[in-house]
Amino acid sequence: MKNYDAIIIGAGHNGLTNAAFLAKAGLDVVVLEKNDYIGGATASLELHQDWKYSNCSYVCSLFRPEIYQALDLGRHGLEVVPLQGSVTFKQNGDYLGSYHQPTVWRREVARHSKRDADAAIRFDADLMKWCRLIRGFLLRTPPDPASFKIRDAMEFAYLLKRFYSLSESQIYEFIRFFTMSIAEYLEQYFESDVILAHFSGGSIIGTGLGVYSPGTAYVLLHHAMGDVDGNVGSWGFARGGMGSVSAAIGSAFKSYGGEIRTNAEVQNIVVKGGKAKGVLLASGEQIYAKTVVSNLDAKRTFLSLMDAKDIPADLVKRAENFKIRGSSGKVNIALDGMPEFPALPKGSPLTLGHMHFTDTLERLERAYDDWKDDRWSQDPYVDMVIPTQYDPTMAPPGKHMMSVFVQYCPVEADGGWTDAKRDAFGAAVIDQIADYSPNFKDLILHAEIRTPRELEAEVGLTEGNIFQGELTLDQLMFNRPFPGYAQYRGPVKNMYMCSSSNHPGGGVMGAPGANSAREILLDLGKTDTTPEDFGDD
């Protein structure tokens, strides 16, 4: 019987990243995946003939460039094409276009409010400042505030030093940014409804909070801190869909001698004498390893992969209380042609970017109120992209693929989802788009509607939460996933966590996987193969 150095449970992008760094350090690593494809929520699937869908995640920005470089993902076929801005359609037939070119962007904002045009420059600069500060924390292990270890004390000292690079007034502004609602934060800058709505959207994506909930300003940052080709805050498409990200990491992993087994569902982690020894597959097969790493979310890891008798009782309680409510849906649509948006000038490049149809904070907030009451909204916030405009590989010639991310979608629609309710939810989303695109409905060849129920069943995201755990202050930094367990080490020896349930959280970032690998290699006394952050750029 073969005994591996490490088993990674789940071939999501973090599991693969983790595996790649371990294999790079010379470990004998196997990744076990229950589906017949790798990538988890970062996959491209053919669900309609000749159309490829990015099943969950659909755009790329947060992926750490340090990891891209360290694993040489370019050589393994990953290519990210920058996205061109975004557009928010207004109910009155007008629109707000967002452009990368600062002067064009300024002129466009001024069309809606002269005052806001000045404020937009100030806001972008401020946001960038917080992005720079936060990015330095992503590829680091959070220190434990209750610890007296030298390493934790030094890490705190490092964080404080970074913090102290700010001026006194910037420190307060940073704390305010971290704790305020996006709406109230933005209202300090802007007056125009559509501009407020334009900036707010990113702060509720994937989050069970409304634009008026404190803490959402941080979520905006979580979405703004990525970069494409060094352009902080911009987004891109992975050529071939998000599956290319997983495929490239998987290819890098294999180039270091790693092994991936699909259709290999792990039933539980085998623990003996307080140490993880390996895993038991659903097929009954046992696989042994010196180290076991879970890429599953904290709830699944501790409540289903592990036996309650093997872990401390308070940890079971913490896992039960872990907040992982899903709040998003997804509609993937195969189109017979390119839909028209009469509000835009002919030939406008704005369809190349994100498209939104919610033009006031009140509409955003009311959609949240629906979610709180376990309803989907008849006026949902959608983040829509048509990647086939750049990447013809994802659909037959002349045809298009549309990816519609929907916020909000409840975990349990008034007593539970049924297929009929799921279709009604999809219809509400399609109606929303059709209000702005008269020929849209006629172009639909196939639509795949995914509520949290489908996301959970297929990808294994508990309650369909795309971040594998909500991004609220009780579940960030040294509290993620639980206080005392934020350094990627599990409750038994030789067991580790590498999923987005761990710092720094969700988004296709790769950071939890890399950070976890660093801790494992440290414990094993091996050379650290994970990259350091590039620092302030």
Next chain:
Amino acid sequence: MTKSHSVVIVGGGHNGLICATYLAKAGHQVQVLEARDSVGGGASTQSFFDGYSTSGLAHVLYGLNAKVCKDLKLNIDDASFTQPANTISLQLDGEHLILGRDDVSASSLSTKDLEAYRAFKKEFRGYAKALQPLMMNTPPRLKDMDKKDKVTLAKLGWSLRFGLGTQSMREFLRVGGINIYDVLNEVFDSPALKGAIAVDAILGQHMGPRTPNTVLTYLQRLWGETQADQSIPVGGMGKVSIMLEKAAIEAGVAIRTGAKVAKILVENGRSQGVVLESGERVDANIVVSNADAKTTFIDMVGAPQLDAMFCHRVNSVRQNGDVAKLHFALDTLPNFTGLSEQQLTQRLIIAPDMRYVEHAFNHSKYGEFSDNPVLEMTIPSLNDASLAPAGHHVMSVSATFAPYHLKDGWQQQSRDAFVQRILETIEHYAPGFSTSLIKLELLTPVDIEDQYNIAGGHWHHGELSIDQSFMMRPVHGAAQYQTPIDGLYLCGAAAHPGGGITGVPGHNAAQRILAMGDI
């Protein structure tokens, strides 16, 4: 005519009086100027109809600070001063919940919830207590700290790390920044119990149970509990101010009522005194404002004297009130189903579950008042019969949510509709209530602004959210009771640690002023 004092205090609210008393005791000559015809501000007893009086604004006393009481020799345990009160959360089925400091009782609650309540209160009161070093001191600056700042931070760190211990500190750091909704769902089963506790986290704020930050507001309320038990003053909240006024006069403070300050005089970046609305000038070495931030800086000091970014911050302070106050004159004692007369002397709340409270809040986000408002009711005439004619009663109600900026404006039609909603809500629990009604008074946040000179009419002179708390209260640059204007200080609820009839801002401000030594 010009008169010179060492200190002028703008506003004779309870914090102004407390600050004045401390300064006078330290030997300074202090003049309090109050716009209204009596001192007390939000802590007053008002007649709203011939023969009927009740607490004008605040009507439940929680957390009048123990050190302030001791220093000023206020005997709040005296039964002729206040009557301790539990909270009774009314239920439609008559299975009311009685929430005390440590225990809750109700036939509907499981043993698990009863025990969980005791443990929860103890644990959370522990967190509140751990904040003591921060609450009773000037909030430290986070950069360029002086020695005192470092001592305060060190004390706070010690108190969190060793006062709470590893487990509780971890837990405090986990829940401190989130909402009360998630926390209560972790701890309790009973929807009624969760609803009742949530009220203490949201009352006075523009927040619902699901709003992150409500654990912090709840802790601020619990901190009050570590100082004194919840009680209802005999004779209305004015009783507190009368005691404070007496203490101030004994200490040598000069008090003038009906003297509304129009301007704070600033020359060369230093305050010189104030000008009253009458045009009279009152000179002073230092000026201490008990007013809210907007009133103090924008109205009284004036933007031209201040840095533009500072003004921008002050203008951005969220201090629009969301609570209306109602006073009812009744010809008979209301008959709440399932409550004895003794129980009517307690603090009564209507908040049957968290969903009800959250739905009430939803409206206020869109400039609407709640369809089904959350109510806090007291009947002070039961403790002091002199508040109403013989056999008659007064009932005092805080009703939330009632936004300052109502979409339709607070014109008569909106006011009537809102009162109607409140009467219907009470009727569910006290059938026939409306028939006993002789007269009522409604104070919306706009009325509170007008009558009590609080811009926005906010209970706490500003939301108690993290971004407006501690070293950011009311705004950074004015959070250490000092302001950008030399010789101008803040001492009211706008300053750390915020509102409630606690006296702590007044106490802390006085300590700060005395330590500065520039009187």
